[in-house]
């Protein structure tokens with residue numbers, strides 16, 4: 001059979017729990033050696049999708065292949081080519097980090113010697129050497145996530161599913177995890193990652209599929225999505241009501257939002273280098289005192305608000 005250029009292909013996936021249809025026809029494709037981020041709010045259907053793609057959960061309609069194997073007819077072959085780290089991963093709390101890795105290696109039919117060797121490699125890669133001989137239950141959240149990921153990589157699978165690998169991590173551990181994930185990508189692993197963070201998808205993924213309420217509501221590169229969401233925003237606050245009122249005259253109807261209570265004005269900017277200094281210069285020449293300013297990039301909230309049509313003010317022109 002000719003190899004498709006897609007390592008993962010899902011078509012029209014539907015899944016109900018009782019009367020509650022939680023996936024309403026999800027289709028997605030991931031090109032071999034690339035990373036797709038599945039982005040969505042709580043309850044969107046991310047974990048459900050990942051569990052289906054990784055053979056852990058059945059579905060009602062549609063089809064899925066992973067490395068050309070059908071997840072229903074050929075589930076064992078699919079399991080042989082994937083690694084999975086989930087929101088509830090397969091780490092044994094009572095075993096040490098090293099024992100968890102060696103045990104998983106044995107489950108994947110590595111010899112005792114190669115399981116040991118592979119465990120040591122992964123402990124080093126994931127900065128867990130110092131904690132290797134402590135039970136997993138004593139690990140911090142960040143160490144625990146790194147162990148989850150290490151365990152899923154014991155057999156160097158060509159396709160890996162990462163379900164919210166960085167949720168709940170502190171910024172430093174999140175960045176460490178990103179480096180690990182980027183290295184996987186460099187090695188040619190196909191990755192499907194779920195996340196609630198636009199920034200994470202932006203940093204790591206080649207393509208993004210946004211789901212909400214069990215449906216795909218947008219897809220494309222991070223750049224595509226951001227341009228859909230809207231532009232950067234400049235937020236200015238003023239020292240007094242007088243400054244605020246004068247500023248409204250100076251910017252002359254170009255505000256996106258204004259609050260006389262907070263003495264704040266928000267406006268969209270097209271070019272951060274030109275527009276911000278222009279606005280500040282105009283305000284300064286009118287002798288208006290600004291007490292604070294901030295530039296906001298589109299956030300995940302903006303993406304959802306805008307994509308689901310619930311946005312109050314139109315940001316994109």
Ligand SMILES: Nc1ncnc2c1ncn2[C@@H]1O[C@H](COP(=O)(O)OP(=O)(O)OP(=O)(O)O)[C@@H](O)[C@H]1O
Pocket residue numbers: 017022040041042043044045046047048049087196
């Ligand atoms: N076993 C189950 N029985 C009934 N409903 C379920 C079950 N598992 C998930 N659901 C429902 O399916 C919907 C999608 O859940 P899912 O866990 O896929 O969302 P998610 O996008 O992963 O959310 P989160 O960001 O919170 O992890 C939710 O409404 C959830 O309540």
Ligand SMILES: [Mg+2]
Pocket residue numbers: 046047048087163
């Ligand atoms: Mg989930």
